[in-house]
Amino acid sequence: MNASNTFNAALPTTIPDYLERLRKSLAGADPALVQDALYDAEEYLRSELAENPGKSEAEVIAAVAGSYGAPDEVADIYRDTEVTVQTALRPPPPRPRESLLGRFFGVAAEPRTYAALFYMLLSLATGIFYFTWVVFGISFSAGMSVLIVGIPVLILYFGSVRILSLVEGRIVEVMLGERMPRRPLYSERGKPWLERIKDMFIDPRTWSTQLYFLLMLPLGVAYFVLAVIGLSLSLSLIVAPVALLFGASGYFELDGINLVMQHQPWAWPLVFIAGVLLLFCTLHVARAIGALHGQLAKHMLVKSAQYY
Structure with a gap:
């Protein structure tokens, strides 16, 4: 009985206090994980509070502590689950390669290479859409600001930006391997509407x-151009000598210089090797861009713990 009273006394008495304790317990964890944990906890606690209108927040928290857990316990569960999920979703690590040639050509055996390359090609379409949406949203909201409906339009636009942020986060996580939020941005839904709107405006994210x-x-334009030029040029250098070897006529021209002529077979192996090297260089560039862009997306789309 005394142990139970001590346990309940140690529990937070309000949902904001519970969430604050959970946030502190997750200190040092991935910001995307913190965002997901805070959203899930608030969603669960407020649904329990809605189902028990006669109980206070402290009574609801005490009642669900046995099933959902105290903040420290929930934090430990999320940390353990994250390790398990990431281990299951992570592709098998490639066999370690010690030689320089092994590391150079081994990039072709890594699935993340092709996912990053596809992201570079896809980024042109997503970049055009995101840019158009922001420019249209800001200009339309600014134009409507002189009317009384301008503020609701601006709020809806900001809400759409947060939804698109989640969509982009899922694309980045699947293709680039960077952990991104799987839940909307955490906000204290117990606050008055005006305060929540104010928080949305002053939120750096x-x-x-x-x-x-x-x-x-x-x-997106730069990624697309790099990917298309790298792939098309390298594959052309690889295919042209092979085609000539099997009797194709003509020549391969680059910037006005005939690199592969029908009557210059001595150049065919050199051009073929150059194409192979360029292809693998393109794959390495794709991997590097994928890693860098994943960090950029994490920095700009995920709310850091210091801002909660």
Whole structure:
């Protein structure tokens, strides 16, 4: 009995206090994990509170502590689950390669390489859409601000930005392997509407997300051009000598210079090797861009713990 009273006394008495304790218990964890844990905890506690209208927040927290857990216990569960999930989802690690040639050519055996390459090609379409949406949303909201419906339009636009942020986060996590949030941005739903709207306006991630979407257009163009040029040029260098070897006529021209002529077979192996090397260099560039862009998306789309 005394142990039970001590346990209940140690529990937070309000949902915001519970969430604050959970956030502190998750200190040092991935910000995306913290966002998911806070959202899930608030969603669960407020649904329990709604189902028990005669109980206070303290009574609801005490009642669900045995099933859902205290903040420290929930934090430990999320840490353990994250390790398990990430281990299950992570592709098998490639066999360690000690030689320089092994590391150079081994990039072709890594699934993440092709996912990053596909992201580079996809980023042109997503970049155009994100850029258009932000420019249209800001301009339309600013134009409507002179009317009384301008504020609701702006709030809806900010809400759409947060939804698109989740969509982009899922794309980044699946293709680039960077852990991103799987739940919407945490906000204290017990606050008055005006305070929640104010928090949305002053939240740095509201603006950094829009900046990210604007940057996606030039980045998407650059990624797409690099991927297309790298793949098309390298594959052309590989295919042209093979085609000539099997009797194709003509020549291969680059910037006005005939690199492979029908009557210059001595150049065919050199061009073929150059194409292979360029292809693997393109794959390495794709891996590097994928890693860097994943960090950029994490920094600009995920709310750091210091802002909670």
